[in-house]
Amino acid sequence: MYSSVSQYQSIEMAPKSTETETETETETPVLDIQQLEISSVNRKGEKLEPIVHGISLSVKSGTMTGLVGESGSGKTLTTLAILGLLPSSLKVTGGTIKLNGEEISSMPERKLRALRGKKISYLFQNYQGSFSPFRSIGKQLVEALRFSLGIGPTEAKAVVFTWLERVRLPAERVFSSCCFQLSGGQLQRVALAAALMVKPSLIIADEPTTALDVLSGEQVLDLLSELQRETGCAVLFISHDLAHVLKRTDRVAVMYKGRIVEMGPTSALPSAAGHPYTQRLLQARPSLRGTIPERLSVLEADVRALPGGSLSLQNGCSFVPYCSCRTQHCEHTPELRNEGAHAVACHEWPVKEAKPNAERTAASAGEAAREVVYS
Numbered sequence: 586m587y588s589s590v591s592q593y594q595s596i597e598m599a600p601k602s603t604e605t606e607t608e609t610e611t612e613t614p615v616l617d618i619q620q621l622e623i624s625s626v627n628r629k630g631e632k633l634e635p636i637v638h639g640i641s642l643s644v645k646s647g648t649m650t651g652l653v654g655e656s657g658s659g660k661t662l663t664t665l666a667i668l669g670l671l672p673s674s675l676k677v678t679g680g681t682i683k684l685n686g687e688e689i690s691s692m693p694e695r696k697l698r699a700l701r702g703k704k705i706s707y708l709f710q711n712y713q714g715s716f717s718p719f720r721s722i723g724k725q726l727v728e729a730l731r732f733s734l735g736i737g738p739t740e741a742k743a744v745v746f747t748w749l750e751r752v753r754l755p756a757e758r759v760f761s762s763c764c765f766q767l768s769g770g771q772l773q774r775v776a777l778a779a780a781l782m783v784k785p786s787l788i789i790a791d792e793p794t795t796a797l798d799v800l801s802g803e804q805v806l807d808l809l810s811e812l813q814r815e816t817g818c819a820v821l822f823i824s825h826d827l828a829h830v831l832k833r834t835d836r837v838a839v840m841y842k843g844r845i846v847e848m849g850p851t852s853a854l855p856s857a858a859g860h861p862y863t864q865r866l867l868q869a870r871p872s873l874r875g876t877i878p879e880r881l882s883v884l885e886a887d888v889r890a891l892p893g894g895s896l897s898l899q900n901g902c903s904f905v906p907y908c909s910c911r912t913q914h915c916e917h918t919p920e921l922r923n924e925g926a927h928a929v930a931c932h933e934w935p936v937k938e939a940k941p942n943a944e945r946t947a948a949s950a951g952e953a954a955r956e957v958v959y960s
């Protein structure tokens with residue numbers, strides 16, 4: 586039996602034990618986003634066009650949720666909305682964002698500023714811009730800690746040393762270094778220490794390994810997972826890399842063109858992906874096993890033979906041009922529907938018996954545009 590998106594909003598991560606199940610069901614999520622809409626606005630602040638379309642997502646204490654999708658899918662805009670850092674041309678025009686049960690999307694900037702760096706920590710893509718080159722790392726961390734926790738300089742210095750050691754850095758040397766004296770991997774570890782030392786409820790890690798080499802990136806993410814389990818904070822892990830997300834998260838939400846199209850326990854995704862977009866993402870992962878393909882899976886966009894002639898790129902499901910499963914139903918935007926802990930926004934999910942050929946009228950003639958999903 587399937588239910589609408591509003592019912593889905595109460596779905597939680599598949600528990601690992603009975604004890605966990607009881608705790609998980611009763612616990613208030615650290616982050617609870619409901620029907621969030623972000624739109625572009627004109628100079629008067631009037632709504633022009635929705636960009637993120639009513640997404641719902643929650644992250645509980647001690648868990649890591651992955652938000653995955655290609656560039657431009659709305660992942661980073663969602664995180665900026667959580668932090669209250671949307672540019673002036675964009676605005677939250679619907680829905681709620683709650684942190685530990687408190688609504689923050691309409692909170693005044695002064696109160697939000699107090700939350701950032703105390704209750705919410707942010708790991709940037711561009712971590713190098715997080716530090717001033719004119720002061721030592723140690724002085725900057727001590728100052729940030731004193732501001733966040735209101736503690737004295739001696740205590741703050743001791744906490745900073747502890748955390749530099751916990752992220753496996755030579756604390757003494759790093760404390761007295763400036764940011765340009767450290768490697769990218771070391772600097773991202775410092776950023777991780779800075780994010781965790783204030784004991785936040787929520788860490789938003791937005792593509793934290795983008796600028797690192799593969800090995801340093803893996804080490805930083807392993808460290809993030811380890812310390813997250815240790816401290817019990819909630820992590821929202823934003824990535825375009827499905828492999829990273831599958832390896833480390835408890836739940837995963839897949840975004841496409843401003844909508845969540847699939848969400849559920851990470852362990853179930855590789856074998857039970859329900860949305861054609863998620864399936865294509867999984868197929869596009871490079872593998873070193875078996876026969877190595879000449880090229881990775883690509884999305885073939887076909888805008889010619891849309892079913893019945895009524896479907897267009899402007900209405901209905903936004904995956905229509907790329908979808909080999911599309912039918913006449915796809916002229917209506919699909920809602921996220923759930924089956925147990927798994928939810929998919931697709932009219933053709935779950936797959937029933939094979940449909941007659943007449944109903945699958947997609948893709949029959951003309952030229953095809955080609956877009957590489959992951960290269």
Ligand code: SF4
Nearest residue numbers: 902908911915931932
């Ligand atoms: S709703 Fe239709 S077009 Fe969209 S993913 Fe499902 S089958 Fe494909």
